[in-house]
Amino acid sequence: MAKPARTSPSATFSFDVSRCLICSAKNLNMCGALEQDELAKLSGLARCESFSSGDVLFHEGDPATTVYNITDGAVRLSTMLKNGRRQVIGFLFSGDFIGFSDRDAYPWTAEAVRGAKVCRFTRPDLAKAAKELPKIEHRLLEMASADLSAAQDHITMLGQGSAAEKLSAFLLMLSRKAADRGGTANPVHLPMTREDIADYLGLAFETVSRCFARLEGAGLISVESLRIIRITNFDALAEFSDSE
Amino acid sequence: MAKPARTSPSATFSFDVSRCLICSAKNLNMCGALEQDELAKLSGLARCESFSSGDVLFHEGDPATTVYNITDGAVRLSTMLKNGRRQVIGFLFSGDFIGFSDRDAYPWTAEAVRGAKVCRFTRPDLAKAAKELPKIEHRLLEMASADLSAAQDHITMLGQGSAAEKLSAFLLMLSRKAADRGGTANPVHLPMTREDIADYLGLAFETVSRCFARLEGAGLISVESLRIIRITNFDALAEFSDSE
DNA sequence: GCCCTTTCTTGACCTGTGTCAACGCGGCCC
DNA sequence: GGGCCGCGTTGACACAGGTCAAGAAAGGGC
Structure with a gap:
């Protein structure tokens, strides 16, 4: 199986708060922690993108410059081994976050499974916002803990x-x-x-x-x-x- | 195999900063983020405990009231399935943290593997400290991200x-x-x-x-x-x- | 609607690993 | 020091699931 080429998203928008207010994922992800004025600040840093089935958000090994909130659809995280086998690390849905990683390069490839919408931030932008709004960091810690629990369930499922x-x-x-x-x-x-x-x-x-x-x-x-x-x-x- | 009785730690101490300053784990865990005066505040909330081989820190299902920093030795986290099989979720060493979990009850049993020393906090105490010192939350997020990466490596190892x-x-x-x-x-x-x-x-x-x-x-x-x-x-x- | 491609199902066979069993080793306690 | 018990090793065997192969069913594009 050839490595799929990186695919451009089918659409990209910058946007204002109004889009955030109607976002169906906002109570599931980090935005749920914020008041409307705080959300307005954050929305200025966001970029919204749509991907269609099979599109690649980024490849394993790419520099990890961006984090993503999934707002609709499903995304698959996977890693390829030398022997050609693939491990799917997880399926992410509306409300899930991509970007908890202590590494400089993405440790997985992210691909849209039958269409997905995301809202993305650059890492420095999010770090700056988190510094101003500690609520964000608090909420991210909750989300990372939930992801860790999910990963541990996956471990038990596999073992x-x-x-x-x-x-x-x-x-x-x-x-x-x-x-x-x-x-x-x-x-x-x-x-x-x-x-x-x-x-x-x-x-x-x-x-x-x-x-x-x-x-x-x-x-x-x-x-x-x-x-x-x-x-x-x-x-x-x-x-x-x-x-x- | 009978469920091992909960075991009391062989020793418990409350302590002051001086003990923290010589702690070999302090640059690996959340304390590494703090200045000396901040560390002093935190140290007042900590309790230090020693466990010997096979001792149980807590059982799967116990109310998750306490979090632990491991300062020496090794701890095994595991979960028991209905069919009697056991999944070991991880081995934790000096510098590792136990307590990232979004659940009210511990999802795993923690046991000392051939002796371990820990430094523990009640959840409310740590939450209060984190509120005063956002650095702690920032460092915990880094640590949770690292744990998530480790869990994902474990998933790949298993699959x-x-x-x-x-x-x-x-x-x-x-x-x-x-x-x-x-x-x-x-x-x-x-x-x-x-x-x-x-x-x-x-x-x-x-x-x-x-x-x-x-x-x-x-x-x-x-x-x-x-x-x-x-x-x-x-x-x-x-x-x-x-x-x- | 029709064709082509991808995905899914089912079958036959084979191998890796689980299971059961016997035995060896080493550490610990009396 | 001797005996015991937990832990580790090794062997024999069976079976779950991997692999290879053929064919059916969906799905997408024109």
Whole structure:
């Protein structure tokens, strides 16, 4: 698989507070900590961008000059190993932040999964704003802590249990995430491909496909379409995901 | 395996700044951000404790009332699954912080691996101090970001590659960590058991044992004793860990 | 609507690693 | 010093899941 060329966003806007006030992500991300006048200051530093399916926000190894708030859609963070295998580090949705990293270069590639909108800042701009508004730093610490918890859940998902258990845990996680951001918990929508899921869970994509079939056969889920999974027995799936 | 009883620390002290000034961890943890007078304020809130091998700092599910700076030794964070399997989330050393979590209850159990010293704060005390001294929050954000990077490396270690590749990556990580805190990079010291390593890497402990033998057979390492591993070919081990 | 490409499913086979079991070693306590 | 117990090593075997391959179903562009 050839390295995809960097892709320009399909649209870029600078904008004023009014755009922030109607932003659907503002209560999930760092802007939620701010009063309207403070938000106005921050909005002057922001740039809004739209990416379409498969577009690359940045590549692993690029200088880490920019941080991103995702305002809509889904973004995939992944890292490529020398042997050609890929590890998907995470799927990020509206309200998530990209840019917690102590390193000078991005340690992952960020790509839009079926379209995404972001609002970005240069690192120096955000650092300056955070110095003036300590609330921002406080909120970023909360968000980083939440990300750390999520990463630790991912670790447990990867380390323990069978392929089917991992997939169950993954579906429940997506369901919970959707509910957390005000969406619907049950028919779970999968914006990503089977291969993306496989690379997230450390499996082969054929195994993911087989496990969907097995979970459906066991009456735990119903695959309504490729990307819509209905959980038909929540409790049993939860029980199973935590290993029986 | 029965749940080990909570263990009282073998010693507890309250203390003044003088103890902080000679603390070997102070340049690695949040104290490094502070001037001497600021450190004095913080030191009044701290409690110092010593734990010996196997002692439990707290259990998974306990109310998360306290945060810890590790000042010496090693601590293991782990979580137990319903099926009796254990995932080791991380090994923490001098300079590391326990307590980034958005949850009310600890999501992991913390246990001393062959002895540890910590310096602890109640959450409210630390929150109050952070409010007065924004430097603390800034430094905590840096530390949380570093922890997140480490967790993402752990994810990649778990998701990709063979058992031997995982073990290689683990040894290199321990070597780097030791060097980072001013220790010696090469004969790698393993404070933990084979089973701890296995539960960290998502393997069976027999597999870990076999992989040590295989890496030694391949001339990459030399097992000088159970807990002292000499890396005899750094470059080859690094090449191998990233998968060949 | 139709074609072409990408993604997904299913099958057959094989290998790496988990499991079970036996044994060796070393440290600790009496 | 001797015995015991936890920890580590090694072997035999089975099976989950990886790999390779063929074909079906979606999806996008014209």
